[in-house]
Amino acid sequence: MRSIREKFHHPPLILAALYFLSMATTLAANRIAERKLRDRQVRRAQIISAARRIAELEGWSNVTVRRLSDEISYSQPVLYAHFGSREGILTAVAIEGFQEIGLALEKARKRVKRGNTVEAVAAAYLEFAASSPALYEVMFSLSLSVPFDDAATPPEMRFAFSQLLELFQGQSSKSGIISELFWASLHGIAELTRTKRFPRSRQKERVRALVEFFTFPR
Amino acid sequence: MRSIREKFHHPPLILAALYFLSMATTLAANRIAERKLRDRQVRRAQIISAARRIAELEGWSNVTVRRLSDEISYSQPVLYAHFGSREGILTAVAIEGFQEIGLALEKARKRVKRGNTVEAVAAAYLEFAASSPALYEVMFSLSLSVPFDDAATPPEMRFAFSQLLELFQGQSSKSGIISELFWASLHGIAELTRTKRFPRSRQKERVRALVEFFTFPR
DNA sequence: CATCGAATGTAGCGTTGCTAGATTTACTAA
DNA sequence: TTAGTAAATCTAGCAACGCTACATTCGATG
Numbered sequence: 001m002r003s004i005r006e007k008f009h010h011p012p013l014i015l016a017a018l019y020f021l022s023m024a025t026t027l028a029a030n031r032i033a034e035r036k037l038r039d040r041q042v043r044r045a046q047i048i049s050a051a052r053r054i055a056e057l058e059g060w061s062n063v064t065v066r067r068l069s070d071e072i073s074y075s076q077p078v079l080y081a082h083f084g085s086r087e088g089i090l091t092a093v094a095i096e097g098f099q100e101i102g103l104a105l106e107k108a109r110k111r112v113k114r115g116n117t118v119e120a121v122a123a124a125y126l127e128f129a130a131s132s133p134a135l136y137e138v139m140f141s142l143s144l145s146v147p148f149d150d151a152a153t154p155p156e157m158r159f160a161f162s163q164l165l166e167l168f169q170g171q172s173s174k175s176g177i178i179s180e181l182f183w184a185s186l187h188g189i190a191e192l193t194r195t196k197r198f199p200r201s202r203q204k205e206r207v208r209a210l211v212e213f214f215t216f217p218r
Numbered sequence: 219m220r221s222i223r224e225k226f227h228h229p230p231l232i233l234a235a236l237y238f239l240s241m242a243t244t245l246a247a248n249r250i251a252e253r254k255l256r257d258r259q260v261r262r263a264q265i266i267s268a269a270r271r272i273a274e275l276e277g278w279s280n281v282t283v284r285r286l287s288d289e290i291s292y293s294q295p296v297l298y299a300h301f302g303s304r305e306g307i308l309t310a311v312a313i314e315g316f317q318e319i320g321l322a323l324e325k326a327r328k329r330v331k332r333g334n335t336v337e338a339v340a341a342a343y344l345e346f347a348a349s350s351p352a353l354y355e356v357m358f359s360l361s362l363s364v365p366f367d368d369a370a371t372p373p374e375m376r377f378a379f380s381q382l383l384e385l386f387q388g389q390s391s392k393s394g395i396i397s398e399l400f401w402a403s404l405h406g407i408a409e410l411t412r413t414k415r416f417p418r419s420r421q422k423e424r425v426r427a428l429v430e431f432f433t434f435p436r
Numbered sequence: 437c438a439t440c441g442a443a444t445g446t447a448g449c450g451t452t453g454c455t456a457g458a459t460t461t462a463c464t465a466a
Numbered sequence: 467t468t469a470g471t472a473a474a475t476c477t478a479g480c481a482a483c484g485c486t487a488c489a490t491t492c493g494a495t496g
Contacts, residue, residue, distance in 0.1 A: 254442095254443095292444075292445090293444065293445045293446080294445090295443095295444070295445075295446095296443085296444065296445090299443085299444090
């Protein structure tokens with residue numbers, strides 16, 4: 001078997017030149033690829049941001065693919081290159097929402113030294129839901145939701161729920177159930193408030209009663 | 219001023235005949251009008267029923283006006299004569315849902331003589347939500363919802379919530395708040411279960427813990 | 437039987453999510 | 467520089483949607 005050197009026999013100088021040239025083009029190609037990736041991410045963020053803004057101001061029904069493509073000054077198919085469907089866009093927004101509420105709950109939980117941690121987290125949760133109702137809505141209205149302890153569950157979701165889990169960790173033999181119940185109560189309050197079933201006026205009393213229930217020892 | 223008798227002077231016999239004739243036609247017209255009203259109500263019920271069936275089997279996105287008009291073998295405009303819009307149909311279904319859950323809760327509350335009433339009502343609530351997920355979904359996903367203690371609130375809604383209110387009536391100074399919290403917890407559990415955030419497997423434990431929280435004296 | 441209003445259907449408008457194919461743009465290589 | 471190629475982007479259109487103006491049919495009435 002003949003070597004490559006033998007098969008294509010060039011003077012060393014030319015080989016070296018070709019080497020540097022290829023290195024140069026490779027580096028340039030890398031830089032270009034990186035820039036393209038950055039552009040993609042920027043556009044992706046623009047789409048998500050526009051969707052959130054329109055949803056909060058005019059409701060999710062006004063978040064159409066055409067409207068979004070207008071907002072970012074691209075044609076519709078570009079959106080489908082980023083997210084496979086309209087639902088894909090909503091999913092991306094929802095995941096961003098889970099990340100944000102997770103961080104907000106973590107912050108509330110860690111910041112409070114003395115005083116009631118449960119109360120701080122509850123307040124942070126309801127504050128999040130009240131200040132971004134459309135975002136909160138899409139986080140829970142998505143039918144494509146996977147089971148929460150599934151392997152396919154986005155880590156942002158798990159992180160958010162883990163903040164509630166840690167609140168009651170080890171306080172009871174049923175801390176898992178307690179956490180679920182706490183979450184359900186918060187979600188119920190948030191949702192019934194958002195859909196105007198609960199008047200906002202009594203919100204403080206509701207939180208106070210809720211905290212009383214979930215503060216141990218009973 | 220001349221009397222009518224004077225103006226249109228007919229022999230008494232003719233007047234009597236006209237009288238009976240008009241009575242007969244009036245009665246016939248009444249019967250016809252009643253039949254038309256019945257037909258209307260039957261069709262209205264058919265529409266609502268078809269909407270519920272399709273929603274439970276294939277989801278609300280498959281409940282289109284064309285599909286419904288197919289199901290009842292009428293053209294689309296007929297649906298718009300009954301309900302002003304697609305949303306009107308969903309609202310009618312939702313109200314039917316509130317009526318049914320109200321009756322189910324009342325039944326659970328009154329049937330239980332000894333044993334925990336709170337537990338019976340909680341179980342009935344979650345059973346309703348689990349057995350008709352699409353119905354439960356539309357009851358709370360409607361954005362046109364009016365405030366719950368508003369004058370425009372449908373009586374079916376108020377009746378349903380009143381069943382929860384009476385559970386804690388007079389048991390505490392804050393029985394109103396307690397009721398709201400109880401409802402929120404149930405709604406949160408129902409919703410997080412429906413959207414697959416909670417596994418159904420631990421539902422019994424959740425209910426047990428919930429009942430423990432809301433059973434007095436503490 | 438003729439009439440006239442109510443009931444119902446036909447057909448179409450504007451908008452939606454989505455996509456196939458044309459076209460332009462941006463990079464590579466001679 | 468220039469030709470060629472692959473990626474990026476747009477144009478244009480489909481089917482289905484909610485909804486409605488208008489034509490048509492039907493049925494009660496005089």
